[in-house]
Amino acid sequence: MTVPYHLAQAEKEQLLLEKLNELTAWHKMNCEPYRRMLEKSKLQISANHIEEIPYLPVQLFKLMDLKSVPQEEIVKVLTSSGTTGQQVSKIYLDKETSIVQTKTLVEVMKPILGGxxxxxxxxxxxxxxxxxxxxxxxxxxxxxxxxxxxxxxxxxxxxxxxxxxxxxxxxxxxxxxxxxxxxxxxxxxxxxxxxxxxxxxxxxxxxxxxxxxxxxxxxxxxxxxxxxxxxxxxxxxxxxxxxxxxGMVEQVGSIFVECSEGYLHAPSYADVIIRDTITFKPVAVGEQGLIQVVSELPKSYPGHSLLTEDLGTVHGIDDCPCGWKGKYFSVAGRIPKAELRGCSDTFQGGGQG
CATH class of the missing domain: 3.40.50 (Rossmann fold)
Incomplete structure (x- = not known):
């Protein structure tokens, strides 16, 4: 695995794009509801840029059981934190996804915690x-x-x-x-x-x-x-x-850690895209919008590209004073009274940037 923060953004995006496209194809083939959503929204399956990867709103995991492996291969079910009475997200992990996320977490934290x-x-x-x-x-x-x-x-x-x-x-x-x-x-x-x-x-x-x-x-x-x-x-x-x-339970193992300068960083196997809250088009560096997270880890469920309910800002790319490469960003918090528009509307906005 690559050292988590040493890849320049352009090189990282190229490697990540290939893996994300493979995951879109995998989930389309192995998760029936995901396939139906892709077909209904007429989004391109093979993206030319990570901003075109189809995404799901995180809310969907509260409303549907989404998994891309047979039930008998599920070894762990994770649930999001929710107050009493709230629906929680259910995330299904098989052995492979579970092992990969543990190994990746170790790599991501090594620069801070050592070996x-x-x-x-x-x-x-x-x-x-x-x-x-x-x-x-x-x-x-x-x-x-x-x-x-x-x-x-x-x-x-x-x-x-x-x-x-x-x-x-x-x-x-x-x-x-x-x-x-x-x-x-x-x-x-x-x-x-x-x-x-x-x-x-x-x-x-x-x-x-x-x-x-x-x-x-x-x-x-x-x-x-x-x-x-x-x-x-x-x-x-x-x-x-x-x-x-x-980080979030819906994209397990994707951890964005704060550097010595107080910014969150996207490691080599994951990234963030900031989208306009109305049009869902990607916004420029320095502008606030909805955070989309992409990761090459989720294989047992279609969580490789998710639109969150959090607002954030990318502050720069490849030039953080801490020396780590890639995007560095901050999170402002949830959208007030966060309820994104209906799932199909949101999905329709995906990948059009």
Whole structure:
């Protein structure tokens, strides 16, 4: 596999286009509902540019069961996080897709975490992993990232209270070593940072690196942006290095990680395209629009090209001060009251740019 951030955009797009076209043909042949949608929308199957790859709105995975392998080959079902009563996306993984996504995640995180497993504190509760065959987005994230750690310690008890004593013991045991912290943005804010701050608990995560992902909506309600979040965690907990990532259960394994300059980057096996919210045509660098994500990983379900409900901006290509190549971007959050137009309308907009 190529080093994740060393390919210039033009070269990467050429390689990616070939793989994405193969996946479109594969899913068309093996997923009946996907084939029907392609035929109905009369989109070209073999694209000449990644912006022409047909895409599905992520909403579809809440409404339909979409898979491109026989049921007996499914080893894992992932579900998106949703509040009670909400429909959740169901993503079907076979062994091959599951293995590929794990391997790719390792490659993508290597520039930040290195090749050695680090002592790891998971800023969550172990109960998220109860059912090994069916995972929520949180469970899938924990499972994926736990491959980077050893001596895993869960910071929260099952009732979401903080295991202060356990944490203090763990931090003392690995004092002086680099520790990996992993969790979801809102959980860290609500159940770790606030509890430690309000109870004035003495905890110091000195030589540690925090990887976190997940929505910012609830934090934005409290006027907390990424910079504030990083600063407060450093002041209160002593965490020096923080990397956010953007990803979703609907395109599992496609992780866009934050570089040292605070931008999200598209690795060599995936990319982002920003589309106008009305016309769905690709917009220029610097303009905000809907984020489309493409990835060469999803083979067991047609998730290789998806239109999200998130707004974002590409800030540049191949010239990020951090030295990583490709597109670098930021995410502004969900479309207000995100309900895209009907699936067929959205699909019709696909690949016309």
């Amino acid at each position: 050695k497993r680090l002592p790891m504190i998971i800023l969550d509760t172990k109960s998220v992993l109860k059912d090994r065959k069916s995972f929520s987005a949180r469970g899938a994230g924990i499972l994926g990232f736990s491959n980077f750690g050893r001596k895993h310690f869960y910071a929260l008890n099952d009732d979401m209270t903080l295991d202060v004593e356990g944490l203090q013991t763990y931090l003392k045991e690995y004092e002086g070593q680099r520790i990996l912290l992993f969790g979801f943005t809102f959980m860290i804010w609500q159940y770790i940072y606030k509890k430690i701050r309000d109870k004035d608990i003495a905890l110091h995560f000195a030589n540690s690196v925090l990887i976190h992902g997940g929505g910012w909506k609830k934090l934005k309600d409290e006027a907390v942006d990424a910079r504030t979040f990083n600063r407060l965690l450093q002041e209160q907990l002593g965490i020096q290095e923080v990397h956010n990532y953007y």
